[in-house]
Amino acid sequence: MTPASLRTYIGTWIALMVLLALTLGSSFVPLHGFNTTVNVAIALVKATLVAVVFMRLRTSSALVRLAALAGVMWLLILIGLSFTDLLIRY
Amino acid sequence: MTAPAIAAAAKAEERETATLGMWVFLATEVLFFGVLFFGYIATRLRYPEAFALASRHTDLTLGTINTGVLLTSSLAMALAVRSVALRAVRVGAWLLIATVALGVTFLVLKSVEYVHDYREQLVPWLNFTFSHAERAGAQLFFYLYFVMTGAHEVHLIVGIGLVTVMLTRIWRRRIEAASVAPLEVTALYWHLVDIIWIFLYPLLYLVSRT
Numbered sequence: 001m002t003p004a005s006l007r008t009y010i011g012t013w014i015a016l017m018v019l020l021a022l023t024l025g026s027s028f029v030p031l032h033g034f035n036t037t038v039n040v041a042i043a044l045v046k047a048t049l050v051a052v053v054f055m056r057l058r059t060s061s062a063l064v065r066l067a068a069l070a071g072v073m074w075l076l077i078l079i080g081l082s083f084t085d086l087l088i089r090y
Numbered sequence: 091m092t093a094p095a096i097a098a099a100a101k102a103e104e105r106e107t108a109t110l111g112m113w114v115f116l117a118t119e120v121l122f123f124g125v126l127f128f129g130y131i132a133t134r135l136r137y138p139e140a141f142a143l144a145s146r147h148t149d150l151t152l153g154t155i156n157t158g159v160l161l162t163s164s165l166a167m168a169l170a171v172r173s174v175a176l177r178a179v180r181v182g183a184w185l186l187i188a189t190v191a192l193g194v195t196f197l198v199l200k201s202v203e204y205v206h207d208y209r210e211q212l213v214p215w216l217n218f219t220f221s222h223a224e225r226a227g228a229q230l231f232f233y234l235y236f237v238m239t240g241a242h243e244v245h246l247i248v249g250i251g252l253v254t255v256m257l258t259r260i261w262r263r264r265i266e267a268a269s270v271a272p273l274e275v276t277a278l279y280w281h282l283v284d285i286i287w288i289f290l291y292p293l294l295y296l297v298s299r300t
Contacts, residue, residue: 003172013165027299039292047285054168055281064110071117075124082128
């Protein structure tokens with residue numbers, strides 16, 4: 001298993017910094033209630049970049065990828081079920 | 091199989107097992123922070139105006155600089171693992187020192203921010219004063235702000251400790267290209283702490299800046 005190239009890592013870091021500038025900049029532009037959506041979408045892209053490149057999911061085995069995905073899946077189940085409770089109560 | 095081939099296969103399996111184990115642990119960490127994030131979503135849906143107001147009182151400059159610091163620390167960490175795997179152990183050690191330095195920088199800046207928060211009377215347990223109709227919701231925002239950033243910092247301190255242990259291991263020549271698994275696993279933990287901050291930053295600092 002050879003590690004990713006230097007260029008890949010530096011490129012990912014540049015992309016992360018550009019996304020940080022983008023999320024900061026977009027926060028000052030009124031987007032008619034969509035500011036949070038944009039911010040969360042950018043955060044998801046950043047998190048995916050870190051997970052896939054820095055955490056090496058790109059070259060990991062299927063089993064490791066499955067374990068990583070399981071965490072996110074359980075989080076979605078947890079939040080989904082809690083939401084149904086929340087929406088019924090209020 | 092020859093003896094060296096068997097040894098290499100055993101090392102590869104050790105790496106795979108360690109990585110898998112760490113990801114399973116990280117899944118539990120995701121669920122731990124997930125509870126806090128859900129608490130945030132539920133409270134924000136209830137008090138949207140208060141969250142918008144309260145979020146404007148966070149220190150955007152320091153928060154943004156810290157995000158950059160942590161993202162850069164992740165680059166240093168990833169490059170450290172790469173260097174050690176490619177047998178450039180000395181370069182790897184320096185990159186780990188950079189990682190620790192950036193982690194400590196984050197903690198120092200966050201502490202400065204907490205002092206600002208205290209002076210602005212925003213600490214719910216100590217001196218929260220918010221002369222506005224939205225006081226109740228704003229106080230809940232700052233409860234969440236301190237608990238979430240506090241939990242994140244505890245994780246960062248643990249991360250700094252782990253990287254320091256890896257540095258001493260390299261110093262004692264117990265980590266080299268052939269036995270990089272402990273370092274790789276430490277890096278995974280470090281990156282997860284970074285990912286948690288990636289979500290905390292927009293949710294705490296950028297709620298309403300227009």
